Amino acid sequence: MPAPYLEQIRRAKEWQDAKVTSTITPTLKKICIKTVSRHMDVLDKKALDLPISLIKELLQHLNIVDLDRIQPAVNRKGISTSFVWAGILRRISGPRKGSTILTEDEWREISMHKLFNLAFYGFRFGGDTKYLLNVNFNSLLLVMAKYIQHLVLRTSRPHGYFFARRSVLSVLEKGVRCIQLGESTQLREWPSDVLYTLHRLLDHGAARDVIINQSPDPRLLAWILHGRGPRSKSHQCPMESMQGEMVKCCQVPNTAGSSAGDAEAANYQVPEKEEPDEEDNNGGTPCKRPRLSIASAKAELDLTSTPCQCMVPKPLCQMFIPSAGHSTEICHKGQIHSLKINDFRGGVFPVLLPLLPSWLCLHSLSLQSAWTFEEGDALSLAESLQQLSATPGCSLIELSVGSLTHPALMESLLNACPTLRSFSMEIHPVAEYHRAPLRSIPQPAHHAELSLEKLCVKVPKLRTSVESLMCVLLRSPRLTSLHVSGINSSTGFSPSHLLNTVAESNRHLKDLTLEDINLSDCHCAIFQLLDNYCMLEALSLKDCRLLEKCSDKEDVVRQLVNSLKKVSSLQSLNLAQNRLAKTVTVLGELFKGPSPSTVKELDISLLSC
Numbered sequence: 312m313p314a315p316y317l318e319q320i321r322r323a324k325e326w327q328d329a330k331v332t333s334t335i336t337p338t339l340k341k342i343c344i345k346t347v348s349r350h351m352d353v354l355d356k357k358a359l360d361l362p363i364s365l366i367k368e369l370l371q372h373l374n375i376v377d378l379d380r381i382q383p384a385v386n387r388k389g390i391s392t393s394f395v396w397a398g399i400l401r402r403i404s405g406p407r408k409g410s411t412i413l414t415e416d417e418w419r420e421i422s423m424h425k426l427f428n429l430a431f432y433g434f435r436f437g438g439d440t441k442y443l444l445n446v447n448f449n450s451l452l453l454v455m456a457k458y459i460q461h462l463v464l465r466t467s468r469p470h471g472y473f474f475a476r477r478s479v480l481s482v483l484e485k486g487v488r489c490i491q492l493g494e495s496t497q498l499r500e501w502p503s504d505v506l507y508t509l510h511r512l513l514d515h516g517a518a519r520d521v522i523i524n525q526s527p528d529p530r531l532l533a534w535i536l537h538g539r540g541p542r543s544k545s546h547q548c549p550m551e552s553m554q555g556e557m558v559k560c561c562q563v564p565n566t567a568g569s570s571a572g573d574a575e576a577a578n579y580q581v582p583e584k585e586e587p588d589e590e591d592n593n594g595g596t597p598c599k600r601p602r603l604s605i606a607s608a609k610a611e612l613d614l615t616s617t618p619c620q621c622m623v624p625k626p627l628c629q630m631f632i633p634s635a636g637h638s639t640e641i642c643h644k645g646q647i648h649s650l651k652i653n654d655f656r657g658g659v660f661p662v663l664l665p666l667l668p669s670w671l672c673l674h675s676l677s678l679q680s681a682w683t684f685e686e687g688d689a690l691s692l693a694e695s696l697q698q699l700s701a702t703p704g705c706s707l708i709e710l711s712v713g714s715l716t717h718p719a720l721m722e723s724l725l726n727a728c729p730t731l732r733s734f735s736m737e738i739h740p741v742a743e744y745h746r747a748p749l750r751s752i753p754q755p756a757h758h759a760e761l762s763l764e765k766l767c768v769k770v771p772k773l774r775t776s777v778e779s780l781m782c783v784l785l786r787s788p789r790l791t792s793l794h795v796s797g798i799n800s801s802t803g804f805s806p807s808h809l810l811n812t813v814a815e816s817n818r819h820l821k822d823l824t825l826e827d828i829n830l831s832d833c834h835c836a837i838f839q840l841l842d843n844y845c846m847l848e849a850l851s852l853k854d855c856r857l858l859e860k861c862s863d864k865e866d867v868v869r870q871l872v873n874s875l876k877k878v879s880s881l882q883s884l885n886l887a888q889n890r891l892a893k894t895v896t897v898l899g900e901l902f903k904g905p906s907p908s909t910v911k912e913l914d915i916s917l918l919s920c
Contacts, residue, residue, distance in 0.1 A: 432469055466494050509535070519647060526654045653677075
């Protein structure tokens, strides 16, 4: 029950108030405002008839349920609640660094997200908690839950009350679009109720995006992906590729009632008001995958004893709804449209690669790693992507891969899936990478046009060939966004070539970001890019040493200003870390004269001399 949890919050608040009132006598106005705030559910409209100054004071004493309910009416009176939500967020997370410009709805959503994560896991609230008082816990969770679109799941066990009322979970099923796994541990270490939540949101809800912060346990990844996008006519478990044995899900008999999971289900107490799921009248018993016991049978998770250990979602629903019994209801699989793994390790490929060719609903794939991808792994990824791209109905349009060893691998991946609209990669060459690669990189028979609209290439300050980048730019006439950082011109390549290629081949470019590139010898190329056929809306030349070799810095900045004024579409300009301190007055001419620039955002931070 939530009573002890809310009681702790209430007592902590009373203790804080007692410390204050012992030294300061509250005024009559404050006493009245606090009294009104405690009865907003009754007074409601009458309270809004108060003068605006009093309403603003009253808002700061309301709990989040009342505040959320009356916000539309308050807005109609010309009052914004941004300052209240910002104050709540400040009490939770502390002062925010830098200046933050957010809308009223954004302040509310961020605050609700922070509060829900604390309440979901039963964590302690810090600071003043008046915004959580005078309301029942179910209403509190419901109003938070309706603003949650991105839910972070951890191995910490959620507050028990979360599962005592299906209403909160139902709200999450409708609203959550992205699920993020905050920790990477063995599958057996994830509490059953967390996996149940994951199952409900993916298979019964609207969640389509999955983010995994760290390289996942292959068994956990297999359970998440299997059947939720990739097609498998034989119902073959993805773990089979790691074991070398053929194990089919439909070959495993239904052992309901005898497994450890069912034993746990029998002992689980569900409140009387629990509402079972609606029955599915389609009939038939679902084809079950081999089930993995969550808590009671950890020994069964050992891959050496059982070759396939995927968990069946269906028993999880029955575990929390014993009244459903052995229902014919089928837990239909949801679809994962976006997968992002932030700390990719080698053990993931044996699970992921066999699934890619049939993953037609996959829109976005991001594989980031602190370790460099082996060339063979990158080429194997390209082969799987090529099979996917060749399949009718392929939906993949975004690909992000980190830490590739060779620039030419960029072309290999793009050639494998030429319909990509967004591609991002980092190149981390190994020592003496310029020698022949271990395996030959397949080249296209002809340089076909690419569908790229967004391209991001990051390179460390090493000797790196950029021929592949230039070739990709020439093949991408639809490109609207380009981000390149870290190219070392000491390789004989001049960034002027890059600027000239962009000016000639990428006429539809709207967002150009060049970072940590020496452009001190490229002024003419920059001016030419801005003067001719430029549709840029955002330009960033951060840390590009623009004035490093200039004898007359003011003259160069003046020419830059004149060229920028000609770009009528330009809205954002970033010249940070270029040592412009002594030329700022000249840069100010950007907004003077008969035809001032249309720039609305300007960043010239770190003006070191």
